[in-house]
Amino acid sequence: MKGFYSRKLHSLLGVIPLGFFILEHMITNFSAVEGGEQGFKDSVVWINSLPLVLILEIFGIWLPLLYHGVYGTYIALQAKPNNGRFRHERNLRYLLQRVTGVIALFFIGWHIWETRVQVALGNVTHEELGGLIHDIVSQPVFFMIYLISVLAVSFHFTNGLWSFMVSWGITIGPRAQRVSSYICMGLFVIVAVMFTWSLFVFRGMEFEASGTAMLHTLKTVIG
Amino acid sequence: MAEITTAAKKVKLIVTRQDAPESAPYTEEFELNYRPGMNVISALMEIQRNPVNAKGDHTVPVCWEFNCLEEVCGACSMVINGKPRQACAALVDKLEQPIRIEPMKTFPVVRDLIIDRSRMFNALKRVKAWIPIDGTYDLGPGPRMPEKKRQWAYELSKCMTCGVCLEACPNVNEKTNFIGPAAISQVRLFNAHPTGEMNAEERLEALMEDGGIEGCGNSQNCVRACPKGIPLTTSIAEMNKQTTKHMFKRWLTS
Ligand code: SF4
Numbered sequence A: 001m002k003g004f005y006s007r008k009l010h011s012l013l014g015v016i017p018l019g020f021f022i023l024e025h026m027i028t029n030f031s032a033v034e035g036g037e038q039g040f041k042d043s044v045v046w047i048n049s050l051p052l053v054l055i056l057e058i059f060g061i062w063l064p065l066l067y068h069g070v071y072g073t074y075i076a077l078q079a080k081p082n083n084g085r086f087r088h089e090r091n092l093r094y095l096l097q098r099v100t101g102v103i104a105l106f107f108i109g110w111h112i113w114e115t116r117v118q119v120a121l122g123n124v125t126h127e128e129l130g131g132l133i134h135d136i137v138s139q140p141v142f143f144m145i146y147l148i149s150v151l152a153v154s155f156h157f158t159n160g161l162w163s164f165m166v167s168w169g170i171t172i173g174p175r176a177q178r179v180s181s182y183i184c185m186g187l188f189v190i191v192a193v194m195f196t197w198s199l200f201v202f203r204g205m206e207f208e209a210s211g212t213a214m215l216h217t218l219k220t221v222i223g
Numbered sequence B: 001m002a003e004i005t006t007a008a009k010k011v012k013l014i015v016t017r018q019d020a021p022e023s024a025p026y027t028e029e030f031e032l033n034y035r036p037g038m039n040v041i042s043a044l045m046e047i048q049r050n051p052v053n054a055k056g057d058h059t060v061p062v063c064w065e066f067n068c069l070e071e072v073c074g075a076c077s078m079v080i081n082g083k084p085r086q087a088c089a090a091l092v093d094k095l096e097q098p099i100r101i102e103p104m105k106t107f108p109v110v111r112d113l114i115i116d117r118s119r120m121f122n123a124l125k126r127v128k129a130w131i132p133i134d135g136t137y138d139l140g141p142g143p144r145m146p147e148k149k150r151q152w153a154y155e156l157s158k159c160m161t162c163g164v165c166l167e168a169c170p171n172v173n174e175k176t177n178f179i180g181p182a183a184i185s186q187v188r189l190f191n192a193h194p195t196g197e198m199n200a201e202e203r204l205e206a207l208m209e210d211g212g213i214e215g216c217g218n219s220q221n222c223v224r225a226c227p228k229g230i231p232l233t234t235s236i237a238e239m240n241k242q243t244t245k246h247m248f249k250r251w252l253t254s
């Protein structure tokens, strides 16, 4: 595929479906803030009760993620950042987009391994996921990793949305690009706050009971 | 008294030099007598007249290029105190000393500050940045350009192929074959021309080739660096729109 098309596809997939999935994931997590452990369980069960959920996952998440991740790494490696010489906000966002993309790739790979893959292997059930995450984020180091990663993912998505609108020729003039960057950075704050908030709730006591047992299972599996 | 102090004032230059395209770069320092109104070109001319470095050793004069001396030809582009710009428009009074002068290394260095900007001219050829008006017979006058369009198109026509925007771009480097901002903006210019428009699709397709418009990573350094104030990012986004439209059109009509 010619560079033009592969780059366009990369940009598109970042928003549809991946961007939508991030929003969906954010709302699912946030159900823990609103409805506690039961609320989160219900959301997970609901999303997994969607018809053809495996097909949705394969074509709506895994394949787009794989393509976006691999091609994105290639883009990131081609950059020769010059932020020392050109210190302004757009150039900083250019660098951050690439850095957060790489962080997101590692984090998401690890996160899928811990959750979805373990469900597939039969080590965890959907109902137990909340407890599993509780155990992970209760450890300070992992909590920090999760915190940095969700901030990185939130930035990568919202800033990517901004450049998607430039790359597809939607926002053209400087004013349009400025307004869209205010909107996207506003969205960043919302997404980041909601993910972070849910993280703190997952850390909370409510998830503890069902968590501890899970961690042992997982440790025997991984370790 | 006043005269003595001005006479004693010095200008210090640190020039990155290179003897041949393949040889290793090195720096050489120069100390010149200050003259009011000096710019980087006149400083380099001073070195040419009296090629003695700061240590007092006789050296080979520094090589560089220039033509117009009024920021319209683009030949004298170099990196001055970290910023790519035209030496003829860089006033010594407004520069922090010592003044560091380097070639724009995004391009192949020929010697000292002389670089080879061929890739830019090749890019203009690739995107057909001209208007075909020749025929076997008199084609007559072309259609007129609306005044409103002429005004913004004129801004784009100020490009002097100086290379500053390529030097500023983090995606123009040895790892990519990105054509760079200048040529993309020229496509917008020639596609806006009423006669040039007749070949608009050829130019859009050239931008859709490898190393074309997809190489832009939105750092937006180019628009901030361009000495001519050309709205490069607007041109790039506009071409993003037109190439995207062209892509769908091709899919739906072929
Ligand atoms: S667009 Fe501006 S910076 Fe780029 S080559 Fe033309 S004049 Fe120079």
Ligand code: FES
Pocket: B065, B066, B067, B068, B069, B070, B071, B072, B073, B074, B075, B076, B077, B086, B087, B088, B089
């Ligand atoms: S000599 Fe022409 S731009 Fe400087």
